[in-house]
Amino acid sequence: MAEHYFTEKPSSERSIKEITIDIRGIPFTFRTDRGVFSRGKIDRGTKLLIEAMNLDGVKKVLDLGCGYGPIGIVAARLSPKSEVVMVDVNERACELARENVRLNRLTNAKVLSGNGFEPVRGMRFDLILCNPPIRAGKSVVFPLITEAREFLEPRGCLLVVARTKQGSKSILKHMSEVFDVAREIEKGGGYRVMEGSASGGGLC
Numbered sequence: 419m420a421e422h423y424f425t426e427k428p429s430s431e432r433s434i435k436e437i438t439i440d441i442r443g444i445p446f447t448f449r450t451d452r453g454v455f456s457r458g459k460i461d462r463g464t465k466l467l468i469e470a471m472n473l474d475g476v477k478k479v480l481d482l483g484c485g486y487g488p489i490g491i492v493a494a495r496l497s498p499k500s501e502v503v504m505v506d507v508n509e510r511a512c513e514l515a516r517e518n519v520r521l522n523r524l525t526n527a528k529v530l531s532g533n534g535f536e537p538v539r540g541m542r543f544d545l546i547l548c549n550p551p552i553r554a555g556k557s558v559v560f561p562l563i564t565e566a567r568e569f570l571e572p573r574g575c576l577l578v579v580a581r582t583k584q585g586s587k588s589i590l591k592h593m594s595e596v597f598d599v600a601r602e603i604e605k606g607g608g609y610r611v612m613e614g615s616a617s618g619g620g621l622c
């Protein structure tokens with residue numbers, strides 16, 4: 419059976435593929451690899467989430483399930499005064515994300531390896547960004563959404579991207595059960611970006 423991208427220690431042979439891409443008008447370089455989500459390209463859902471994210475007034479950002487790092491790295495570049503934390507359970511993804519932070523000359527982003535919110539216990543964020551591991555199933559994705567609430571500052575928000583035909587509806591429903599306000603903020607190319615916040619949350 420093919421290895422999942424959310425394996426802790428991928429065993430597939432390494433095969434680095436470097437990509438350079440303009441996102442929000444800025445060139446970025448990313449090293450990608452086998453055993454890590456979206457080798458050789460930026461995922462369309464990832465791109466939609468990056469286009470939708472608003473970093474005004476944001477000081478602390480979490481990229482949950484960072485993969486090779488595109489979401490957190492773009493956030494760190496667009497918001498140089500904020501501190502970005504990137505987390506992934508896949509150690510190869512974390513290694514690549516660290517390399518990509520260096521390649522893009524960022525000093526305001528760090529990568530922590532571990533399961534879900536475990537590496538950031540005790541921290542609070544203004545913005546949590548997540549392209550969730552849909553293939554791992556609801557039993558993994560829903561608890562991440564539920565837990566996000568306690569890792570947000572009172573005015574903070576969670577942004578989640580999902581394929582329209584692969585769970586976006588049930589994710590939005592779950593977000594509306596967890597958050598005071600849950601709504602769709604962007605759609606395109608078969609994906610939807612959804613936002614969850616406390617009522618009166620105003621940073622998104």
Ligand SMILES: C[S@@+](CC[C@H](N)C(=O)[O-])C[C@H]1O[C@@H](n2cnc3c(N)ncnc32)[C@H](O)[C@@H]1O
Nearest residue numbers: 424455464483484485506507508533534549551
């Ligand atoms: C759909 S990929 C998105 C990767 C990256 N953010 C992107 O957009 O290219 C989901 C990521 O979540 C990670 N992941 C899966 N389960 C996780 C968990 N329990 N805790 C942290 N990360 C997890 C996977 O290893 C994978 O890198």
